[in-house]
Amino acid sequence: MSTYPNVTETKELIKQLVSIPSPSGYTSRAIQFVEDFLKDLHVETKRNNKGGLIATLPGENDKKHRLLTAHVDTLGAMVKEVKKNGRLRLDLIGGFRYNSIEGEYCEIHTSNGKTYTGTILMHQTSVHVYKNAGDAKRNQENMEVRLDAKVKNADDIRELGIEVGDFVSFDPRVQLTDNGFIKSRHLDDKASVGIILQLIKRLKEENITLPHTTHFLISNNEEIGYGGNSNITPETIEYLAVDMGAIGDGQSTDEYTVSICVKDASGPYHYELRKHLVELAKQHNVEYKLDIYPYYGSDASAAIRAGHDIVHGLIGPGIDSSHAFERTHEDSLKATENLLYYYVQSEMLSI
Template sequence: MTFNRTEETFQLLKELVSIPSPSGNTNEVIRFVEDFLTKIEVEHKRNRKGGLIATLPGKDNSQHRMLTAHVDTLGAMVKEIKSSGRLRIDLIGGFKYNSIEGEYCQIETSSGKKYTGTILMHQTSVHVYKDAGKAERNQVNMEIRLDERVHNAEEVRALGIEVGDFVSFDPRVEITQSGFIKSRHLDDKASVAILLQLIKLVKEEKIELPYTTHFLISNNEEIGYGGNSNITPETVEYLAVDMGAMGDGQSTDEYTVSICVKDASGPYNYELRKRLVRLAEANNVGYKLDIYPYYGSDASAAIRSGHDIVHGLIGPGIDSSHAFERTHQSSIENTGKLLYHYLQSEMNY
């Protein structure tokens, strides 16, 4: 037996990315995960930050493991209602304005009403603006064009839209015949889908884990503090399951599991990293070791918070991170296989 639920993971991932969940507004997607865990009869609870913790009992309850993946995504907030009836936005998470130019979006009011729009440059029309291609993509020049008949700020406010309303981006999710999934928010809903399928597999196959294991579905990772609390005193190992970033000088690809050796927070635990490599090699799991210079994870946030844990980071390789992302079913499968064997491995500290 190993992780063999790639198709089911893709379908679950498609559902997850289709639920808007920018950091700060994740209740709907957390409810979705709660429903999933309730159906498979896995113990779970919310923390005060709005994240979710599922627990599988293990043979040894004196030492615990924790795995985490985050369900919050990049997004924005309404910064200003302009006199023209368009909206200025403020970004949630670390990405660039150019990556959302031309994107469809949804605005959710505090009363729960939802409106659609498009994120555009103010100087979009080349028939009017000579500098349409040269103007900087920034907060001053980019705005939301609402799909409503509004001409001024008063008419926008009459809809119930106000400063502080959340803006989410259309994921445009698509699964290709060649085995790719391309969508916004694969960071980190790809890993959430993998963990949920793993929990289901362990439950259905009645696999006895060596240690009591917690799964934290965090909801504030994109803003730096999703996984830095609710770690039991018995927790020895803390493994963040997040994306592997691709680009020049990187070894990560879309077909293997990425094992991070270092990011902006510094090196990850050396002994855990070596054990993950041994597990991958012993079980025919395709993997790559990599360093992410502009990256932090829930595991590094936990370390910064002072927790006395062994920390690691792995995940599927994601192309074009924090933009329009893509990965392949091979990467999902290799990540799931490594996690399957990791959950059943001994810690030996």
């Protein structure tokens, strides 16, 4: 039997995932990576019409199903305007602030398949020229992309094939530290995608038959609100979103435990499922924290809003500085992997 969790392997997998550009709407490469990973494990998968991926592990009970989801789409941007000064104006994809991408390296993905690099900067960057360089607002009006190309005007840019609507991805700047941290953009939610892939791999390696048929949805539109609100089988009773736990003032979530969400902006998560997850954590000595995320929604809450009659829950690794320069620790990855491992082997709630 393999040692689990193999957190070094998990971190390397997350590193590969965050290095694949996949802002919402531009996720085909990341989905293909996940599909290839699962194909090597001989796991049945299918694509939905939205471009997400669904993997299924048959269980002893095929009348009551479970569904777990994590999302491979990330924050990003689109080209809003090809500016006369030879730079690009952005329109953001997902909920974050312009100040969190100031100075970031980026890539522009054109519709003809070419990729160009650039840097996201304030128009008024040079303190030798602009007196208000530090005071100007970080917003769409003032921030722009400086292309790494010889361009002086909008015509030069268009000659490269860059146009309004091209996707812009951010350099993840991923690093694995010697003391167990992984810091990178897009740990929301590629940390959870890596965890789910490792979970499936272990279940296959250990030849475990689950008590219930279990689906794993790798969604691709969560950051814009509707990644996991469809393709839920009528037999699905329990729906567990695996997404980041948010850290900040007033929060109990940290980078070293699994976070179990009790409520977010959509309202409370299912009480009995939450209690079941807590009982499993206690029974198997998995370190956890209960928390409320005030400005947060998940694929599970999107499924509830879509009208699905399901029991919904949310857990995940604690992620510091969410939607900015994110970081977590291998302890949190291990705790989340372990809780999922025991959860999918547990008996379903009696509702």
